[in-house]
Amino acid sequence: VIACFGSDKEIPGEIDSELGEGQVTGRVITSENLPVSGAVVTFSVRGTTYSATTPTNGRFSITLDKAARNDGFNVQITKTNFENANRAAVIKMHDLKLDLGDIPIYIVGHSQSVERTISGRVLNGFSYEGLSDSIVAIQDSLGRTVSATTDSKGQFVVTSRYFALGSSYQLSVYRSDYATRNDLTAQITAIENEADNTPMRLYPLFGGIKGVV
Structure with a gap:
């Protein structure tokens, strides 16, 4: 028996060969749902590292030079006196836009560093x-x-x-x-x-x- 995927089928996780300009957006907030300014948002896609610092509304919007559907990466959020946070990111939409929504970060000591x-x-x-x-x-x-x-x-x-x-x-x-x-x-x-x-x-x-x- 041969199991095949034709042109109308998509293998889960298969990277789309068609590259284009993408966009990643989101908002950094505290545990009380307040916007966080001065948080640094960093990630790498296809060998290029992107970074942005949030303004007073906590929002960020980063344009990707090259991206494809099913590209996956980790978004790291850092800020002095706050614990580092991560958000998994996978581009799924055909327009290569991804909204991460609200990303909470916590003051140092809020949660113990445990295994x-x-x-x-x-x-x-x-x-x-x-x-x-x-x-x-x-x-x-x-x-x-x-x-x-x-x-x-x-x-x-x-x-x-x-x-x-x-x-x-x-x-x-x-x-x-x-x-x-x-x-x-x-x-x-x-x-x-x-x-x-x-x-x-x-x-x-x-x-x-x-x-x-």
Whole structure:
């Protein structure tokens, strides 16, 4: 049996080859829903780093030189006397515009720095079997890349003391001879957290046709 995707089908997470100008917007707020000025918003897309500082209304709007649908990245928010915050970002709309909404940041000491985890499972997109030896990488709120390798059942657990409560993170999942996915996310709401898109599927690369016999 050969499973194929024609031109009218879209493989989950597959990066659109058509590049264009994009836009990322949002607002930085306190835990009391007040706008935060002077917060620095930073992220990188396709090798280019973008940064903006929020004005008194806490809002930011950043234009991307090159972007495509399913581009995924981490947005980091920093401000003196506040804990670093993260927001996972994945461009989904055809107009390449992404509104992150309100992003809360917390005064230092609001939440303890404790070890938190993000877990999930990676499957072969066609056989639905657990995919071992896949690497799941996440950039935490310190800007470090932390990672884990899936076990024989495709399960993983990524650990960091800098997965900030109330933040979200973008996951990159890759394996040799499989299409990399950068459109996966996780929300931090507790000590142990499950990735939003789990179980997540990776698809083998077979030239122009993706499938199994």
